[in-house]
Amino acid sequence: MFENRCGVVTPMKTVKIKGMSCQHCVNAVTKALSEIDGVSNVNVNLSAGEATFEEARPVHSDVIAEKVKKAGFEIG
Ligand SMILES: [Cu+2]
Numbered sequence: 001m002f003e004n005r006c007g008v009v010t011p012m013k014t015v016k017i018k019g020m021s022c023q024h025c026v027n028a029v030t031k032a033l034s035e036i037d038g039v040s041n042v043n044v045n046l047s048a049g050e051a052t053f054e055e056a057r058p059v060h061s062d063v064i065a066e067k068v069k070k071a072g073f074e075i076g
Contacts, residue, residue: 010040010054015061017044017051017068018076025073032071036063049076 017029026044033042033053042053051068065075 010056012052013055014050014052015064015068016076017049018074020044020046020049020073022046028071029068029073032067033064036067039064 020026020029023046026046029051030042030044033039033044033051036059038055038057038059040054040056042051044051061075068075
């Protein structure tokens with residue numbers, strides 16, 4: 001969490017990612033999520049099968065699912 005210029009705390013979001021098996025997968029998911037407009041500070045945890053990130057503004061879950069799918073993984 002951090003405060004942006006407006007003093008608004010950016011909400012953290014965590015999503016479950018299915019299909020990750022190694023660091024390469026982690027990098028692919030991290031890159032895919034980072035490319036989404038409004039998403040920053042992406043942190044992917046391989047053992048937990050989770051991705052945590054900050055949303056500067058609300059991002060629809062469909063957009064996230066689509067991006068993850070294109071990278072070859074699934075939200076689960
Ligand atoms: Cu992999």
